[in-house]
Amino acid sequence: MNLGPPPALRASSATALFLDFDGTLVDIADHPDAVIVAPDLRPLLERLSDALDGRLAVITGRSIAALEALLGPAELAIAGSHGGEFRPAAKAAVEPLASALPDAVVARLHEVAHENGGLLVEPKPFSAAVHYRHHPEARDNLLDCARQLAAEFGLGIKHGKQVIELTMPGSDKGTAVSRFMALPAFRGTTPVFLGDDVTDEDAFIAVDRLGGHGILVGAQRPTAAAFRFEGVAQVHHWLHAALRTFQKGDFQA
Numbered sequence: 001m002n003l004g005p006p007p008a009l010r011a012s013s014a015t016a017l018f019l020d021f022d023g024t025l026v027d028i029a030d031h032p033d034a035v036i037v038a039p040d041l042r043p044l045l046e047r048l049s050d051a052l053d054g055r056l057a058v059i060t061g062r063s064i065a066a067l068e069a070l071l072g073p074a075e076l077a078i079a080g081s082h083g084g085e086f087r088p089a090a091k092a093a094v095e096p097l098a099s100a101l102p103d104a105v106v107a108r109l110h111e112v113a114h115e116n117g118g119l120l121v122e123p124k125p126f127s128a129a130v131h132y133r134h135h136p137e138a139r140d141n142l143l144d145c146a147r148q149l150a151a152e153f154g155l156g157i158k159h160g161k162q163v164i165e166l167t168m169p170g171s172d173k174g175t176a177v178s179r180f181m182a183l184p185a186f187r188g189t190t191p192v193f194l195g196d197d198v199t200d201e202d203a204f205i206a207v208d209r210l211g212g213h214g215i216l217v218g219a220q221r222p223t224a225a226a227f228r229f230e231g232v233a234q235v236h237h238w239l240h241a242a243l244r245t246f247q248k249g250d251f252q253a
């Protein structure tokens, strides 16, 4: 079934908004540091967060530090590292929810990156990602290695866009959504999650269970989302339209 775009966002007292970053708020680039962040993105998110009384969170696979290196220091709730670190509200302290990977795992990932042409290893506080975007032929070797390490050390695997990541088990984007929705500020509201990658499917399932809906960004594929935007530009348009509505005071009670 081909999914269509969602209805306009209303800043009702019943809405909570969760946003993935790469592929949703910024277009995918050749290198994690090469993404182009629209200058108005951070103020847009902060104003929307204010309009929603803080019920807006970015839920990203990046570490919170890496996200803020791109976005700037943001007055926003954020879950980073696929739910491994959690900032429950703007200005709140970051809570680590996972442990660092064993050194032996990180060392083996560096070895396999070297053995396969120099893949990019992105270290994170609670995981490590290896990017094969520039060496697609290395995908199967990398996946084999990740599966062996996951089995040996009891780790989770996240396989996103041209990237394979090993994480400590127990957190994903679905657990991050559920954690936010258990907070007093979010409890009882209807969650909406926007994301592009297969690693966002856990969050689509979580919002569906909580009575909300997911919005897939990008090409149609099997998904638990209920709506779809073609790309990042449509997401920005929808968010800006919502902010204009909120600023006019045209709120749904």
Ligand SMILES: O=P(O)(O)OC[C@H]1O[C@H](O[C@H]2O[C@H](CO)[C@@H](O)[C@H](O)[C@H]2O)[C@H](O)[C@@H](O)[C@@H]1O
Pocket (backbone or CB within 6 Å): 020, 021, 022, 023, 024, 027, 028, 029, 030, 031, 032, 033, 034, 035, 059, 060, 061, 062, 063, 122, 129, 131, 133, 160, 161, 162, 163, 197
């Ligand atoms: O959960 P997200 O916010 O979507 O983050 C997912 C991963 O995004 C980054 O990697 C991806 O985007 C890069 C820049 O466009 C691209 O070069 C790479 O191929 C993609 O996989 C980030 O580097 C990862 O840490 C995130 O997990």
